[in-house]
Amino acid sequence: MPGSGKSDDRRLGFKASQEVVVVAISVMLFVVFSATLNNFLSQGNIIAILKNVSILGTLAVGMGFVVVGRGIDLTMVAVMVVGVAFSIWISTWGVDFTLAVICGAILVAAIGLFTGVMVAVAEVPPIFATLAIASSVYGSGRIVFASDVLYAPPDIAWLKFVGNGSVLGIPMSVVIFGAVAALMGLFLRKTRFGRLVYATGDNPNAARTTGLPTRPIIVTQYVISALIAFTAGIIMTGLVTGIDTRLYNSSLIYDVLLVVVLGGIGLSGGQGGVRNVIAGTILVGILTNGMTILNFSYTSQNLIKSVILLGALAIDAIINPRDEQTSQSGDI
Amino acid sequence: MKIFKKCLLAGMTALALLGAAQVASAQETDQVGRAPYLESLKGKKVIFVPISQGMDLNQAWVMVWQRHAARYGFTLEVRDPNGDTNAGIRAMQGAIAEKPDLIIVQNPDVQTYARLLKQAQAAGIKVLQVNMQSATQTDSYVGNDWIEMGRLEMGELAKHCTGPNAVSHKVVWLAGVQTGAANIYMRTGIDEVLKANPELQLVSDQPADYISEKARQITETVLQQHPDLCGIMGIWDNAEVGAGAAVAAAGKQDQVTIVTNGAGAATGCESIKNGLLDVIFNFNAPIQGEIAAQQISELLQHPDRKAGSEKTIFFGPITRVDKTNATGRNCWKPEDIK
Numbered sequence: 001m002p003g004s005g006k007s008d009d010r011r012l013g014f015k016a017s018q019e020v021v022v023v024a025i026s027v028m029l030f031v032v033f034s035a036t037l038n039n040f041l042s043q044g045n046i047i048a049i050l051k052n053v054s055i056l057g058t059l060a061v062g063m064g065f066v067v068v069g070r071g072i073d074l075t076m077v078a079v080m081v082v083g084v085a086f087s088i089w090i091s092t093w094g095v096d097f098t099l100a101v102i103c104g105a106i107l108v109a110a111i112g113l114f115t116g117v118m119v120a121v122a123e124v125p126p127i128f129a130t131l132a133i134a135s136s137v138y139g140s141g142r143i144v145f146a147s148d149v150l151y152a153p154p155d156i157a158w159l160k161f162v163g164n165g166s167v168l169g170i171p172m173s174v175v176i177f178g179a180v181a182a183l184m185g186l187f188l189r190k191t192r193f194g195r196l197v198y199a200t201g202d203n204p205n206a207a208r209t210t211g212l213p214t215r216p217i218i219v220t221q222y223v224i225s226a227l228i229a230f231t232a233g234i235i236m237t238g239l240v241t242g243i244d245t246r247l248y249n250s251s252l253i254y255d256v257l258l259v260v261v262l263g264g265i266g267l268s269g270g271q272g273g274v275r276n277v278i279a280g281t282i283l284v285g286i287l288t289n290g291m292t293i294l295n296f297s298y299t300s301q302n303l304i305k306s307v308i309l310l311g312a313l314a315i316d317a318i319i320n321p322r323d324e325q326t327s328q329s330g331d332i
Numbered sequence: 333m334k335i336f337k338k339c340l341l342a343g344m345t346a347l348a349l350l351g352a353a354q355v356a357s358a359q360e361t362d363q364v365g366r367a368p369y370l371e372s373l374k375g376k377k378v379i380f381v382p383i384s385q386g387m388d389l390n391q392a393w394v395m396v397w398q399r400h401a402a403r404y405g406f407t408l409e410v411r412d413p414n415g416d417t418n419a420g421i422r423a424m425q426g427a428i429a430e431k432p433d434l435i436i437v438q439n440p441d442v443q444t445y446a447r448l449l450k451q452a453q454a455a456g457i458k459v460l461q462v463n464m465q466s467a468t469q470t471d472s473y474v475g476n477d478w479i480e481m482g483r484l485e486m487g488e489l490a491k492h493c494t495g496p497n498a499v500s501h502k503v504v505w506l507a508g509v510q511t512g513a514a515n516i517y518m519r520t521g522i523d524e525v526l527k528a529n530p531e532l533q534l535v536s537d538q539p540a541d542y543i544s545e546k547a548r549q550i551t552e553t554v555l556q557q558h559p560d561l562c563g564i565m566g567i568w569d570n571a572e573v574g575a576g577a578a579v580a581a582a583g584k585q586d587q588v589t590i591v592t593n594g595a596g597a598a599t600g601c602e603s604i605k606n607g608l609l610d611v612i613f614n615f616n617a618p619i620q621g622e623i624a625a626q627q628i629s630e631l632l633q634h635p636d637r638k639a640g641s642e643k644t645i646f647f648g649p650i651t652r653v654d655k656t657n658a659t660g661r662n663c664w665k666p667e668d669i670k
Binding site: 037038048051055142147149163245247293295 | 384386387388391414415416510535536537538539541542543544545547548549550552553554555556557570573574577580581599602603606608666
């Protein structure tokens with residue numbers, strides 16, 4: 001069933017889905033931090049929270065889109081860093097940067113297409129296909145570009161605007177995240193294609209038997225998620241003037257997946273939406289911001305983050321117990 | 333016929349004499365000690381286990397060492413674990429099993445290779461550590477005096493952030509990886525300066541993991557909390573550009589001094605010119621590489637010396653680079669080294 005509601009919720013009389021649990025924890029943390037930390041509730045800090053999660057959130061929208069269709073895209077960070085690094089690399093030959101970015105987008109779309117074909121046509125389980133492709137994409141990039149860190153040309157007006165510009169006081173990185181999320185939300189809810197993604201995710205065999213074009217749907221999902229990853233990379237390049245390909249080695253891809261799952265998009269597919277991604281993203285944003293202000297050490301930050309995330313999942317497991325019907329095959 | 337024979341004989345004798353003379357003169361003009369030097373380096377096997385070859389400093393070192401290896405006939409193999417500690421352990425184990433004449437190692441932290449380095453020394457393999465030390469001391473260390481680096485950077489901030497004209501006494505330490513040698517020793521140097529300048533207030537001490545976006549996020553948050561921040565110090569120019577971007581986005585470039593260190597690559601100088609960074613304590617990776625190359629020669633020339641029997645340390649140069657001297661040899665490009 002599309003959306004985040006489950007049949008159990010009705011028995012409880014209110015919609016205590018995982019999304020609600022996550023939002024409740026976010027609100028609680030927000031209240032506690034606002035009461036205890038100076039300047040937490042300032043406009044500047046709230047914008048800083050949003051700005052700091054714009055990349056994570058953008059990536060999570062793409063990941064959520066794939067997960068709704070019962071897939072998983074572990075190539076996103078590799079595609080992001082290699083796609084943007086490729087654009088910067090060809091711009092060093094004297095190619096106009098804007099044109100180089102378009103070339104990067106084409107490369108990234110081609111990688112997404114290949115991933116989609118591997119999953120949809122060759123029927124390699126998405127977790128393995130994308131894990132292997134992520135490694136190959138990053139590895140190829142590593143061979144081609146000598147350095148881990150590539151700097152964009154300094155005088156690109158639109159890239160500076162992406163990094164430092166704002167619309168009505170909202171930084172461009174947040175505007176882009178919002179736009180990607182809004183477009184994806186509308187796409188999933190309002191278009192026929194969006195509904196087909198839910199149908200495919202909910203029960204791929206049934207979808208196929210009833211004559212839905214499941215293979216083209218899956219391929220399109222991976223192409224779009226790759227392009228969203230590329231967009232996140234462009235935001236990052238605008239913000240910090242360059243791209244660091246070592247991000248592939250960081251825990252970013254797991255953070256992205258965590259945001260998606262935490263927000264309540266089940267890995268079994270067919271449920272959840274952009275709202276869940278935003279709920280998960282904002283919880284991680286508030287938590288990280290508060291802990292940075294409190295100057296917690298790295299280790300304790302990770303510990304607290306894990307405990308709260310585990311807590312959210314545990315509360316959900318208690319409120320929404322799994323049974324034969326709700327736990328589907330394909331859940332990881 | 334007789335005359336012809338005599339002529340031939342005379343000619344051959346002349347040739348032979350000439351040849352002998354040449355040999356003699358060659359022996360006389362051979363540079364003192366060159367032949368044994370060549371002999372001791374030729375065919376030797378050196379393995380380098382870096383943290384990651386994608387970093388500017390690593391590229392500079394390896395370019396210098398490859399040139400040295402090609403000229404004097406030893407082999408240099410780079411086993412790049414690409415930032416993966418487990419792959420690094422396997423690379424080290426593999427290197428020890430191959431029994432090369434020398435292992436060069438850049439430690440990801442002080443503990444991970446500590447036992448492996450002891451094993452290597454016990455197996456008779458000489459070990460040269462570069463820039464990042466292990467808890468185990470081996471034959472040689474070439475790299476930064478990290479305690480001095482911490483003192484220099486925090487000392488620079490102390491200049492700007494103490495006294496009546498300072499905007500505030502608030503400073504930030506954007507660490508790298510907390511278990512890394514650079515991080516641990518820099519912290520010692522920082523603490524010395526903080527102790528000497530009690531008015532300095534360390535308001536944030538967070539690791540950015542050598543990633544610019546993380547440095548940007550931390551700086552952005554800290555600036556909200558402390559709008560009167562005076563200074564930021566970091567550990568690698570390529571990461572601190574993120575801090576610079578956050579400061580620039582807040583329009584506080586004149587207020588906040590950003591100090592970091594780096595390999596001296598041209599990209600760092602560009603960041604100074606763009607106003608993202610104020611001061612880089614430049615440890616000039618190509619020169620560091622040359623000092624290490626000298627150590628490679630030293631260690632290979634004494635095959636009889638027991639591994640680990642003599643322990644030496646060489647701290648490389650550190651140059652303070654700001655926008656007045658961000659030129660020339662303070663801003664190398666990879667193509668300059670070749």
